[in-house]
Amino acid sequence: MTEEKALYNYLIRLGDNALILGQRLGEWCGHAHQLESDIALTNVALDQIGQARLLLSEAANLQGEGKSEDHLAFHRDEQDFRNNLLVEMENGDFGQTITRQFLFDVYQYHLLKAFCKSENDFLKAFAEKSIKEVTYHRSLSRDWMVRLGDGTENSHQKMQDAINLLWQYTGELFEMDESDEVLMEAGIVPDLSEIKSIWDKEVKTVIDEATLAIPDTRGFMATGARKKGEHTEYMGYILSEMQYLPRSMPDAKW
Amino acid sequence: MDEKKIYEILESVKDPEIPVLSIADLGILRNVEISEEGKLIVTITPTYSGCPAMDTIEKDILKALNSEGYDAEIKTSISPAWTTDWLTKKGRKNLEEYGIAPPAESTTDKSFLTGSHKELRCPQCKSTDTEMISHFGSTACKALYKCKDCLEPFDYFKCI
Numbered sequence: 001m002t003e004e005k006a007l008y009n010y011l012i013r014l015g016d017n018a019l020i021l022g023q024r025l026g027e028w029c030g031h032a033h034q035l036e037s038d039i040a041l042t043n044v045a046l047d048q049i050g051q052a053r054l055l056l057s058e059a060a061n062l063q064g065e066g067k068s069e070d071h072l073a074f075h076r077d078e079q080d081f082r083n084n085l086l087v088e089m090e091n092g093d094f095g096q097t098i099t100r101q102f103l104f105d106v107y108q109y110h111l112l113k114a115f116c117k118s119e120n121d122f123l124k125a126f127a128e129k130s131i132k133e134v135t136y137h138r139s140l141s142r143d144w145m146v147r148l149g150d151g152t153e154n155s156h157q158k159m160q161d162a163i164n165l166l167w168q169y170t171g172e173l174f175e176m177d178e179s180d181e182v183l184m185e186a187g188i189v190p191d192l193s194e195i196k197s198i199w200d201k202e203v204k205t206v207i208d209e210a211t212l213a214i215p216d217t218r219g220f221m222a223t224g225a226r227k228k229g230e231h232t233e234y235m236g237y238i239l240s241e242m243q244y245l246p247r248s249m250p251d252a253k254w
Numbered sequence: 255m256d257e258k259k260i261y262e263i264l265e266s267v268k269d270p271e272i273p274v275l276s277i278a279d280l281g282i283l284r285n286v287e288i289s290e291e292g293k294l295i296v297t298i299t300p301t302y303s304g305c306p307a308m309d310t311i312e313k314d315i316l317k318a319l320n321s322e323g324y325d326a327e328i329k330t331s332i333s334p335a336w337t338t339d340w341l342t343k344k345g346r347k348n349l350e351e352y353g354i355a356p357p358a359e360s361t362t363d364k365s366f367l368t369g370s371h372k373e374l375r376c377p378q379c380k381s382t383d384t385e386m387i388s389h390f391g392s393t394a395c396k397a398l399y400k401c402k403d404c405l406e407p408f409d410y411f412k413c414i
């Protein structure tokens with residue numbers, strides 16, 4: 001595999017994570033339990049969409065077929081998306097959304113921190129910009145994990161249920177393939193097993209503080225689904241909502 | 255190139271969400287140069303990756319320059335990443351008068367991460383007895399605060 005092809009794959013993977021998570025968080029617009037949370041979740045969504053635009057534009061440039069970020073976002077089918085299953089999981093209640101966000105924020109933060117030392121100019125610049133945003137996301141989700149976990153009996157139970165549900169999708173975040181190997185060799189991306197040990201430690205500290213427990217289903221869903229373009233049943237619904245307009249009216253302009 | 259004239263034109267382009275801030279005061283105007291064909295190349299940088307005002311700002315810059323007879327092109331650069339340290343003194347003053355508290359610390363001071371903020375002054379009554387309501391406000395670049403003296407909520411231009 002050439003370095004260029006590996007980088008394209010990697011950018012698509014990062015871009016799809018940001019795009020699908022942004023789309024999911026956007027579903028909260030107008031529905032959260034208080035105005036501040038509504039605004040916070042949609043701010044995080046906006047940051048993710050912004051990051052997705054940068055990543056998919058760069059991927060489209062690299063591809064060199066004259067396609068745009070919009071083409072990649074709106075005109076690819078489900079099996080061509082390479083996001084992690086975690087980000088397509090349902091919002092559920094506020095606690096479930098926060099748990100999904102927390103597990104992903106810690107991952108994204110440390111990944112970006114590693115990209116700040118990348119040999120690739122784009123990835124480095126992208127990370128130096130995005131990490132400022134993700135720092136705020138991580139602080140928001142961490143605060144809510146502790147507040148709800150170490151809250152009432154009811155909120156504690158809901159958070160524990162959310163962790164029990166989502167934990168099985170976290171193993172996949174650290175799966176590596178040939179693209180990782182090629183890019184690691186060139187000093188462009190980090191070894192995800194190193195990110196994993198940092199992630200494990202930080203996530204455990206917060207979950208402990210939140211008086212919650214880590215279930216022992218680790219890595220259950222880490223089956224290489226992403227590599228094959230396999231998704232959960234939710235993905236089709238997300239895409240049909242996100243892609244409907246540009247596909248039915250391909251020439252629509254603002 | 256008439257630098258003073260071009261600067262005056264660019265100074266007239268404001269952030270559409272905070273109309274008291276020019277793009278220069280906001281620190282998003284990074285560079286102006288002339289291409290070989292005599293075109294002005296204006297480089298700007300987004301505040302946040304998803305800042306929805308960027309498209310409008312680009313159009314406003316082109317409109318302002320074109321109407322004064324300059325042929326221009328906009329380039330967007332994300333590196334070096336925008337920081338609130340680039341807000342000018344004038345920009346900070348205008349923000350406060352407009353009712354938005356300017357960033358209280360520089361990004362080299364990491365106290366904003368631990369929540370131990372420096373004194374933040376209410377833009378309405380100038381009291382420093384204020385508290386944060388939310389890290390996230392009405393736009394990506396602002397947090398939400400409350401003044402415990404005059405009880406008014408206010409926006410804080412958060413430090414990144």
Ligand SMILES: [Zn+2]
Nearest residue numbers: 376379401404
């Ligand atoms: Zn006040």
